[in-house]
Amino acid sequence: MVLDGVALANKIKREVQKEVKHLKIKGIIPTLRCLVSSNDRSTRVYLNSIKHNCDKLGIDYAEIGTDSENIIKDVEMLNNDDKVHGVMLMHPVPEGVNEISVLSMLDPKKDVEGRTPENLGKILLNVPSLVPCTAQAAVELLEYYDVPLKGANVTIVGRSTTVGKPLSLLLMSRDATVTVCHSKTRNLVEATKHADVLVVAIGKPQMFDASWVKEGAIVIDIGINVVNGRVVGDVDFDSVSKKASVSRVPGGVGSVTNAVLMRNVVKSVQLI
C-alpha cells in the first residue's frame, strides 16, 4: 500500500475552504503574515507554495521583511494587530538573533507553526492547541489510513523540535510505545526493524532500503532531499514498497503539512 498524502491534503483543504467561507460571511478574512529575513532559494520556494495555497483557499497572505534590528518590534506589531490571525517566523532568523527568545515573544494564539514554548508544552500536557504542522501531518496520515497505534511499536528516527520530539509525544498520547533514535543511536537497524510503524526524518536521501524495515510495517517518510534536481525522501521507495506500506515523497507527508498549516491559520481565528 502507498500512503497517499495528496488525498488527505485535498480533504483538509476542502474543509478549510468551507470554514473560510463561513468566516467571510461573518466579515472575517483569515490573515497570515510571514516574517522573512532571509532570501535564499529554499525559503523563496517554500513561501511561494504557502502563498499559492493561501490564494486558492481565500486566506489573506503577505510577507513582511525584517532584520535583526526590527524583528522584536515586528513580532510585537503583529501580536497587537487584531486583523492578523496567524504569524510565521521564517527560519533562519537574522544572524545574532536568538530564535527561541523571539519565538517566546510570539503570541501562542497566532503561532500557526506550533513553535512557541507554550504550544509545545501543551502537547506534553496532552491538550494540544496549535501543533507543529509536520508532526501533526504524520499523525493524521496514519489515522487517515486507520493504522493501529494503540500498543504499536513506533520508531522515530530524528529528534528535531519540529518533528521527532513533538511527534513522539503525540504518538505516546495515542497509546503507542515510542522509541526515538538519532545520530548517537548504537544499533539503529535493530530499532527500525523492530517497528510496526517507522517514521524517518533525518534528511539522508534514500538511506532506508528494505533491509531496515520489518515485513508489513508502515513507513512514514518525512525526508525532503533534492538529488540531481529531483525531490526524494529518506526512504528508498522502490525497495521498501515491496515489503511495507510507505508514504511517497513528494505527495506524502509534505502535502499534508501544507494543508495543516492552512487549517492552523483558520484555527488561529477561533483562538483569538
Add this chain to the structure above:
Amino acid sequence: MVLDGVALANKIKREVQKEVKHLKIKGIIPTLRCLVSSNDRSTRVYLNSIKHNCDKLGIDYAEIGTDSENIIKDVEMLNNDDKVHGVMLMHPVPEGVNEISVLSMLDPKKDVEGRTPENLGKILLNVPSLVPCTAQAAVELLEYYDVPLKGANVTIVGRSTTVGKPLSLLLMSRDATVTVCHSKTRNLVEATKHADVLVVAIGKPQMFDASWVKEGAIVIDIGINVVNGRVVGDVDFDSVSKKASVSRVPGGVGSVTNAVLMRNVVKSVQLI
C-alpha cells in the same frame, strides 16, 4: 552498586544554603508559597516535608488555602507579589477547576515545579528553565554516578506529564536512545530487558524483580508506594540489586526531588 539519593540531595542542599546566604546579604529572602485546596493526609505529609526543608535552608515558606472560587484570583495575586519568588499549585485542585487552565495562568518564572506549558515546552526546545523536580532529579542522579547516557538504550516505564514525558526529552538531549512504555505496551519485559538504563515510575509496589532487568543495568526507581505502613518502590530491591545497580526507595530519587525543588526556589529568585 546502590545509587544513593541522600548523598546527592545533601550536596544540592549545601549549595542552596550557600546561595540563600548570598541572597540574604543582598536583602532578598527566597520565598515559596503553596496554594492548597485539599487537606488529605498525603498532601499534608508532603507539605510538612517541604516546610521542613525550607525552614532548614532559610527559605520563607507559607501555605495559602484556596478553593474553586478564589483559585484564579489567588494565582494572580501571587504572580503580582514581588516578594513571592516560587509558587506551588498543589494537586489536586478543587473540583470543577481545570488544572491546566490554572497552570497556564501561573507566571512561568515562579513555576518552581516546572508544570506550566511554557516551562515544559522549553524542555522540548532544549532550553530548560524550571524543570519538573522528579524528572530533573532522575537525570542528576544518573549524572552524579557518571552513568554513560550517550548512545545508551534507556527505557522509561510510565508516561506522566511530571516524570515520563519530560524525562524522555531530557535524556534525548543527552544523546540517549529513549523508549517510553506504559500500560498499553505489548511486550513490556522485552523493552525493560533491552535497557542499559531502566527508569520505572508507575506506582506498582515492587513489580519489577530481577527477571525484568538486564545484567549490569542501571535501574532508577521512581515509585513511591506505601505497603503495610512501609514505603517501597516499583522495584523489588533485594532481587534486582543482585544483578544491577539500583536507586533505593526511600533514599533515592525522592530525596533528590525535594532538594531540586529547593534549588528551583532559589533559581526563581534569579529569574524574576
